[in-house]
Amino acid sequence: MGAAAGAGAIAGFAPTKFAIAQPAKVRVGLLLPYSGTFARIGEAITNAMVMRFAQAKDMMGGREIELVKLDSEAAPPKATENTSKLVNSEKVDVLVGPVHSGVAMAMAKIAREEGVITVIPNAGADQITGPLCAPNIFRASFSNWQPGYPMGRVLAEEGKKRVALCYWNYGAGQQSAQGFKDGYADGLKETGGDGEIVKEIGVPFPDVEFQSVLSEIAALKPDAVYTFFAGGGAVKFVKDWAAAGLKDSGIELTGAGFLTEGVTEAQGEAAEGLRTTLHYADTLDNEVNKIFRRNYKEMWGKEADVYGVQGYDTAELIRIGLEAVDGDVGAKDDMIAAMAGATIDSPRGPLSLSPAHNPVQNFYLRKVVNGVNTVERIAVEALADPAKGCRMG
């Protein structure tokens, strides 16, 4: 890395407009939701990024960092206009965002055309690091396929023979379900066991009418159910599940980690014992995570979560890119090469990027104990997204 940074400094640094006393600031544009349902997530990402930049005294690669924040409202129809505003009017050097996959699709399209270096701190749409992948687009979070796959493997390895799926029937839910099915099939192949997906039940997004769905599952009596719900929907599903007596029925409720992420307090007793898979857990026992969580709590007065971790790694990727070129954002190719080759010691564990620029990371099997997602074990180590349809360059 040191060598790369040195080479970048000689080859790439062209002291143009900021050659004299004060170099211009590096403008980092944040297109994140600061209002509406996802405001919490936008805030967590921003907080962690601000913290990471503050730790570097707001200087990276010898240049000061300046944040330009724009509320995405998590509204796909406004995504094109908002992205253009940041890229063309605000002239940001690096683009960060969004949370919502629909916004990400529009944003990625412009990022591809304009070539601005973009880091996605949350949105999981598979396409972004699939058919829509581009050299200048990076993701610091996950693809929707990823958290589903390990849960499928776990259930197959444990010999669950009849499995039902239940998810919000929109992009993210469908991709998560596909991940689960791939993992389940791979798990069966490896163990030589047999099993089947007995039913897939879609629920229109973002509906929370679960009573009739639960009755259906009860009538099916599968060994386990894999779900994809988040936020208020996750709270209601888990509570409805318990209230319908299904918790003691021998049918295991599992899901992508979002089912119990940041909502266990509202879920209360109903969430106890639930197992999910995700690329992070608050209780991950590594030094980086402990320090990260302590610092975050000190600075913002609340506990960090997975979104904070993603924001932190987003800032870390930007730091690696900027330092490799000594702050010369014009040296795009060198910056991209440095970011693509980055290995980050993240609070979530070791993190690197796949050729499609999607995280290669551990997925943990977690279990809710006393309202906390505790790590049972690594479900799949260094899992990469299949990145179907990605052709770089």
Added chain:
Amino acid sequence: MDLTLLLIQALNGVQYGLLLFLIASGLTIVFGIMGVINLAHGSFYMIGAYLAYSLTAWTGHIFWAVLLGAPLAALLGLVVERLFIVHLYHRDHLQQVLLTFGLILIFNEVQSIIWGDDPHSVAKPEFLEFSIPLTDVQSYPAYNLFLGVVCLALAGVMYWVVQKTRLGMRIRAGSSNPEMIQALGINTKVLFATVFSIGVTMAALAGLLAAPERSVYPGIGEQVLIISFVVVVIGGIGSIKGAFVGALMIGLFDSLGSTILRSMDHIELVSGLSVDNLTSVTIYALMAAILLWRPAGLYGRAQ
């Protein structure tokens, strides 16, 4: 698909329908009598739910929260009517939509400032904190049954008020001929303020009562808004009876429909739609069919 499942789904449908009725009843009288399209109706449901959260935390019991929350909502309704809605009576629907949509944005922002964006749960009363076994696998939460009974009782009260009281008579008269009741010397200013306040209270009551079952989180208001309009249109604008029948139809269609569709083999391949999309389609198809048959809705008066 066996009979037990169908019966359970019918129960689910009735319970969902009764809650929908509670929300839609307020919408239909405001729409029918005052001629105001109130998009912010879902926001009052949301406010009810958040009041349930705060007041339950404060008083320790959802019943106190309902008793305190309902008058608060009525007051809020009066204030909103005096400040905003009063300007809409003689304007066209587009302006009503604009203003009440603006109210949605404001209420959502206020919610975010006061309560934050985390989901919250509201404790059920202890004596309803149990479930009744239905099959060897599934049981039914007692609170849901209680909720259904309360909705039914409120429907009864609404019916009595509308059919048997002087206020109800005026409401019905206002719904069928607003100019005439004005000509007869009835103070429509007071009547409209009362009606709007009742509408807000009904929505908030639905939110208050449903909060322990459904939890509280941003965006719950918008979730019930569209389907409430469907109920109102099916039942006939301004008709409480229509809202009741319409809500039960939607509830039953939603839960029974999806079960029946899901039990048909290859339905997804044949239709090219997933079952949940098909269910939504059938609900809107139901609405279209009813409007073709009765353009003013089931119990609406043709203009």
